[in-house]
Amino acid sequence: MSNYETREHDVLVVGAGGAGLRAAIEAASKGLRVALVCKSLLGKAHTVMAEGGIAAAMATVDSRDGWQTHFRDTMIGGKYLNNWRMAQLHAQEAPECVTELERWGAVFDRTHDGKILQRAFGGHTYKRLCHVGDRTGLELIRTLQDKGVHSGIDVYMECTISKLLKDEDRIAGAFGYFREDGRYILFRAKAVVLATGGVGKAFLVTSNSWEYTADGHALAYDAGADLIDMEFVQFHPTGMVAPTGVRGILVTEAVRGEGGILRNSLGERFMWKYLPEALKNDYAADEAEAKLWVEDTLSGKLRTDHRRPPELSTRDNVARAIYQEVKAGRGSPSGGVFLDISYQPADRVKKKLPSMYHQFKDLADVDITKVPMEVGPTMHYIMGGIRVDADTAESRVPGLFAAGECSGGMHGANRLGGNSLSDLIVFGRRAGRGAATYASNLGTLPRISDAEVNDAIDELEAPLKRSEGPNPYHVQKKMYEITGECFSIFREEGDLTKGLRLMEELKEEIKRVRGPGGKAYNPGWHLCRDLRNLAIAAEAIGRSALSRRESRGAHSRLDYTETDEKLGHENTSIFRGPDGSMHLEKTPLPEMPAELKEILKKKEVAHA
Numbered sequence: 001m002s003n004y005e006t007r008e009h010d011v012l013v014v015g016a017g018g019a020g021l022r023a024a025i026e027a028a029s030k031g032l033r034v035a036l037v038c039k040s041l042l043g044k045a046h047t048v049m050a051e052g053g054i055a056a057a058m059a060t061v062d063s064r065d066g067w068q069t070h071f072r073d074t075m076i077g078g079k080y081l082n083n084w085r086m087a088q089l090h091a092q093e094a095p096e097c098v099t100e101l102e103r104w105g106a107v108f109d110r111t112h113d114g115k116i117l118q119r120a121f122g123g124h125t126y127k128r129l130c131h132v133g134d135r136t137g138l139e140l141i142r143t144l145q146d147k148g149v150h151s152g153i154d155v156y157m158e159c160t161i162s163k164l165l166k167d168e169d170r171i172a173g174a175f176g177y178f179r180e181d182g183r184y185i186l187f188r189a190k191a192v193v194l195a196t197g198g199v200g201k202a203f204l205v206t207s208n209s210w211e212y213t214a215d216g217h218a219l220a221y222d223a224g225a226d227l228i229d230m231e232f233v234q235f236h237p238t239g240m241v242a243p244t245g246v247r248g249i250l251v252t253e254a255v256r257g258e259g260g261i262l263r264n265s266l267g268e269r270f271m272w273k274y275l276p277e278a279l280k281n282d283y284a285a286d287e288a289e290a291k292l293w294v295e296d297t298l299s300g301k302l303r304t305d306h307r308r309p310p311e312l313s314t315r316d317n318v319a320r321a322i323y324q325e326v327k328a329g330r331g332s333p334s335g336g337v338f339l340d341i342s343y344q345p346a347d348r349v350k351k352k353l354p355s356m357y358h359q360f361k362d363l364a365d366v367d368i369t370k371v372p373m374e375v376g377p378t379m380h381y382i383m384g385g386i387r388v389d390a391d392t393a394e395s396r397v398p399g400l401f402a403a404g405e406c407s408g409g410m411h412g413a414n415r416l417g418g419n420s421l422s423d424l425i426v427f428g429r430r431a432g433r434g435a436a437t438y439a440s441n442l443g444t445l446p447r448i449s450d451a452e453v454n455d456a457i458d459e460l461e462a463p464l465k466r467s468e469g470p471n472p473y474h475v476q477k478k479m480y481e482i483t484g485e486c487f488s489i490f491r492e493e494g495d496l497t498k499g500l501r502l503m504e505e506l507k508e509e510i511k512r513v514r515g516p517g518g519k520a521y522n523p524g525w526h527l528c529r530d531l532r533n534l535a536i537a538a539e540a541i542g543r544s545a546l547s548r549r550e551s552r553g554a555h556s557r558l559d560y561t562e563t564d565e566k567l568g569h570e571n572t573s574i575f576r577g578p579d580g581s582m583h584l585e586k587t588p589l590p591e592m593p594a595e596l597k598e599i600l601k602k603k604e605v606a607h608a
Ligand SMILES: Cc1cc2nc3c(=O)[nH]c(=O)nc-3n(C[C@H](O)[C@H](O)[C@H](O)COP(=O)(O)OP(=O)(O)OC[C@H]3O[C@@H](n4cnc5c(N)ncnc54)[C@H](O)[C@@H]3O)c2cc1C
Pocket: 014, 015, 016, 017, 018, 019, 020, 037, 038, 039, 040, 044, 045, 046, 047, 048, 049, 050, 051, 052, 053, 054, 055, 136, 137, 159, 160, 161, 162, 195, 196, 197, 198, 207, 208, 209, 211, 215, 216, 250, 380, 381, 403, 404, 405, 406, 417, 418, 419, 420, 421, 422, 424
């Protein structure tokens, strides 16, 4: 049997993005022994890529803002399927979490009088996104990393956790391997926090990086936790479409937040056609009013009396609009539409959107201060994830906690831009606290059997030992075809059923994939493991999408185009049955307290 080293901690945090770092800092502040594990180098998590900003009702730019309006916007954006308690805690605690970041050294862009500057974003009633140009995630990670390394956390880098281990029904630790040489490591821990991010690599065209292989979703599912809302996959409306090699890379919503205009190949500003009837009054009535809004933004005087342009509709809506314009033959030459910020002064564009300027210049040889960009939808975020308790972030497996993109409930059927970064720090903190309390109450470390560890090693080594079997890269390509054709932006029963049938065949292939060579520097071997996790996410997306016979938020059915009021009261839950196969059930949403219902009814909320 292979050797492995063993480490003991009170709390093990898997994932070093915003959620994981914040959880680890919180658990360490309670005096516990905390480990933080990440697949790449510390500081290189997905969070670092976040551009547009972090949503928090600080009311520094628009004094009308407050937590109640943020709560209301989040629920409307999520089409009321959100876990109301999470949405409430998020809106209430985001401002203090941003202030805490500032205390720890984060330097946000400022207003003329020295307050944190906030910008407009889709679906947010007021200017609410605290930002650092278009490099907000970098500042967030830099700050949390600085704080984290001075908090006495043990960091294990380039280490992939492949299995959670249990002592009867409760969490007892995790098993993993170091990516560079394949050596094994066993973590014994009283509590585990999953903060592994999303599932983007289940799709070919995505804004997500290589790390997003659904590991946390799969680890939790295997350990007996349930996944909710997996049908809700966010396709960001604006990804790069050309050249082919960069297709999918994000074009931040901040471009539209700063006044970017969407047009089709006929030069039409098409978003007015696609605004939901009920929300039309929230947006500028015509070009003239939209122009005044941009002038307010450019002047820096922070006036608040003009309504926002239609490009700042929610992401699901803008993505569908672009898809339909392209489908109707009104797309740009590379199959997207045009996004134009070039009408603004070049200096301002470079100052407000420096990363976008360089991204287009370096990757596409396009100067966005002179010509419009070509953009189209790209898989960006998954609203679905591990079901957790809102207050403690604990899953239904005792000792297993989750926060950030791998958890579910907070965003309902559609996430508003900027609400992820705030989600990370609000629920990262709560998960760290919840895990610390659980670990402190537990006493001694739970037991881990040799048999469980041996199983974990056997699973990892099987693809290395096979003399024949499918090439994992070919299998990955097939998965992309299934998800792209059957589980994508528009869905219908025939495609979903076909996709699920093909997934059954693919799962059989994944059981036989082969990653020949040694354990050192062997990306094919890593992919064999990733495929298994991605297949769990893809199947969960397909099954959940098939079961939801309506269109709601990011889930659009061609055969059920309307939103069905009755289905707005239940989440879709996915869990592993005793026979090892995937099961689905509908679970009712918890009843919302009357005072929160009142907030949702009001058009304008008065804040104290
Ligand atoms: C280009 C881009 C721009 C964005 N801009 C914004 C924005 O402006 N505002 C906003 O609110 N949101 C934005 N988002 C979304 C937001 O960035 C993410 O949802 C968020 O950063 C996720 O954070 P996280 O902590 O959950 O995960 P991550 O930051 O992705 O961290 C995941 C961590 O888990 C580790 N990991 C994964 N699997 C394993 C494993 N098996 N073993 C060990 N470690 C593992 C990874 O190495 C990594 O350290 C953007 C997303 C993208 C892609």
